[in-house]
Amino acid sequence: MKLKEFLVGVLTGVAAGIVVNEAIHRIDKNVAADSVLSNVKDAFKKEGPIDGSWIVMKTEPFSNDVITMDVYRGGISRIKNGEVEQFEFAADAATGTVVELSKA
Template identity: 60%
Template sequence: MNVRDFAIGAVAGAVAGAAVVEAVNRADRNVSPDKVLEDVKNAFKKEGPIDGAWIVMKTEPFRQKAVELDVYRGGLSREIDGSYEQYEFAADARTGTVVEINKI
């Protein structure tokens, strides 16, 4: 084995290692609360305009039956056919998936 082959192998191994570390670190991160709010707003906008929306930037524990996870809590308001509606939601902090919606 010559030095050139060794160097190519070492560089390839370092690049692969860095990619694995980045993938593991990314798996531990939460979705941005701004992204979650934008996704929820876009879903509601399909049914009509939104007057206002908010989200709590800090996660909180959520339990429904046997499922436990950290969620972002938020809400939005809109006017449909002259009637004012308000909703609160909880979205999984890791995936952004809405796990609960309640009309107030």
């Protein structure tokens, strides 16, 4: 075997390894649902104490006519002026960014 053929084989193997590694790391890069809920709770706590919270651990598809993504659905409840306020949210599973928030 010539040195040139050997180096071509090594470089091909390295290139294939890099491509496979990138593909594996792109699969399921979602933020943990617990982390998303913690961040949403922290944001609500800036306005006052919260009473309860929940999040669905499995993602679901979400579309707003412009983009489509997988989201976590969850909710927060708090007591404000003696009354319970409930909010529901959808957060992008890949980034944890809240993409929808509504008062329930």
